[in-house]
Amino acid sequence: MENDVGSPQGPVACGSWIRRPENVNLVVLGRSRRGNSCPSLLQIFSFDPKITTLSTSPLATHVLEAEEGDPIAVAVHPSGDDIVCSFSNGSCKSFELYGRETNMKLLPKELAPLQGIGPQKCITFSVDGSKFAAGGLDGYLRIMEWPSMRMILDEPRAHKSMRDMDFSLDSEFLASTSTDGSARIWKVEDGVPLTTLSRNSDEKIELCRFSKDGTKPFLFCSVQKGDNSVTAVWDISTWNKIGHKKLIRKSATVMSISPDGKYLSLGSKDGDICVVEVKKMQIHHYSKRLHLGTNIASLEFCPSERVVLTTSLEWGALVTKLTVPKDWKDWQIYLVLLGLFLASIVAFYIFFENSDSFWNFPMGKDQPARPRFKPMIRDPQSYDDQNSWGPVDM
Numbered sequence: 001m002e003n004d005v006g007s008p009q010g011p012v013a014c015g016s017w018i019r020r021p022e023n024v025n026l027v028v029l030g031r032s033r034r035g036n037s038c039p040s041l042l043q044i045f046s047f048d049p050k051i052t053t054l055s056t057s058p059l060a061t062h063v064l065e066a067e068e069g070d071p072i073a074v075a076v077h078p079s080g081d082d083i084v085c086s087f088s089n090g091s092c093k094s095f096e097l098y099g100r101e102t103n104m105k106l107l108p109k110e111l112a113p114l115q116g117i118g119p120q121k122c123i124t125f126s127v128d129g130s131k132f133a134a135g136g137l138d139g140y141l142r143i144m145e146w147p148s149m150r151m152i153l154d155e156p157r158a159h160k161s162m163r164d165m166d167f168s169l170d171s172e173f174l175a176s177t178s179t180d181g182s183a184r185i186w187k188v189e190d191g192v193p194l195t196t197l198s199r200n201s202d203e204k205i206e207l208c209r210f211s212k213d214g215t216k217p218f219l220f221c222s223v224q225k226g227d228n229s230v231t232a233v234w235d236i237s238t239w240n241k242i243g244h245k246k247l248i249r250k251s252a253t254v255m256s257i258s259p260d261g262k263y264l265s266l267g268s269k270d271g272d273i274c275v276v277e278v279k280k281m282q283i284h285h286y287s288k289r290l291h292l293g294t295n296i297a298s299l300e301f302c303p304s305e306r307v308v309l310t311t312s313l314e315w316g317a318l319v320t321k322l323t324v325p326k327d328w329k330d331w332q333i334y335l336v337l338l339g340l341f342l343a344s345i346v347a348f349y350i351f352f353e354n355s356d357s358f359w360n361f362p363m364g365k366d367q368p369a370r371p372r373f374k375p376m377i378r379d380p381q382s383y384d385d386q387n388s389w390g391p392v393d394m
Contacts, residue, residue, distance in 0.1 A: 013072065087119075130146060183199075207221060247274055
């Protein structure tokens with residue numbers, strides 16, 4: 001089921017999921033200005049997983065000042081408490097999400113190192129939340145510690161213009177791509193470039209996402225070669241390309257990977273999305289013209305449900321339930337374990353009752369193989385007469 005929260009307010013420029021500590025999923029949307037009557041906004045919406053919809057009314061709204069410009073990109077800290085938004089005026093601002101669903105507020109605060117640095121196309125947090133990176137339209141790349149904002153990397157000529165970027169699962173590497181088709185790998189802790197991904201002269205590497213399942217050290221990239229778009233895979237232990245596959249018909253505009261690393265998703269310039277199982281690189285979900293022929297600006301998996309959030313300037317925000325195999329719930333796993341435990345008890349009992357070689361001890365040729373239990377209290381005289389040991393020769 002899908003839900004369009006496009007409204008009489010300005011168009012949706014960016015969006016992202018928020019996972020709160022109380023295991024509730026929210027959505028933050030950045031809206032651009034529309035004329036003089038609709039200012040730029042940041043809004044928080046609740047999400048109902050039972051019916052796969054966003055709330056019709058926001059839980060919190062922050063009106064942006066005219067001098068801040070319009071939202072370009074938004075990034076949410078893994079804790080769900082901090083939201084960073086980049087604006088068209090060339091600055092970034094942090095917002096603390098305060099309160100619960102019944103009384104939420106967005107409290108803004110300035111990020112001094114990110115004031116007046118130019119429009120930032122890409123902003124993202126590392127998986128553990130300890131690092132924050134910002135990549136500008138001018139190709140400037142910055143990596144900082146969070147929340148101290150201590151600068152780790154300050155590279156003004158990282159690219160011609162930033163296209164996409166992503167942290168590895170262990171926060172050791174950052175991959176970044178450029179509008180000229182190049183892609184570089186950065187060693188985060190050292191703040192230095194590590195390598196440049198190899199490509200043919202007629203290929204352009206456009207999007208990038210690291211694997212997130214903790215077992216496969218891969219980097220996925222969308223590669224454009226003429227009119228053909230393929231998804232290529234690099235081994236991050238050697239940075240060698242190990243294969244590629246065509247997954248989507250048109251050029252990909254956005255790429256995302258699920259938090260557990262099981263699924264990879266691509267959104268195209270004509271509004272399609274496809275969701276691929278990483279293990280087999282097979283398509284499990286395909287939505288044709290989800291945004292009716294317009295570029296998908298952002299695409300992100302829900303933190304705890306098989307649902308994706310997509311945004312576009314024309315159609316706003318949509319949440320889509322994926323047609324992928326259902327995951328095992330915790331109670332289902334425990335039920336299977338209990339069933340196996342009970343089955344083992346039954347098997348043990350059957351083996352005990354029918355075994356002749358291990359549990360049954362021979363007691364003489366005239367006695368049955370297994371002695372039956374006899375009364376605990378017997379006649380003393382009878383007991384003395386039946387001394388099985390006989391006289392002892394001293």
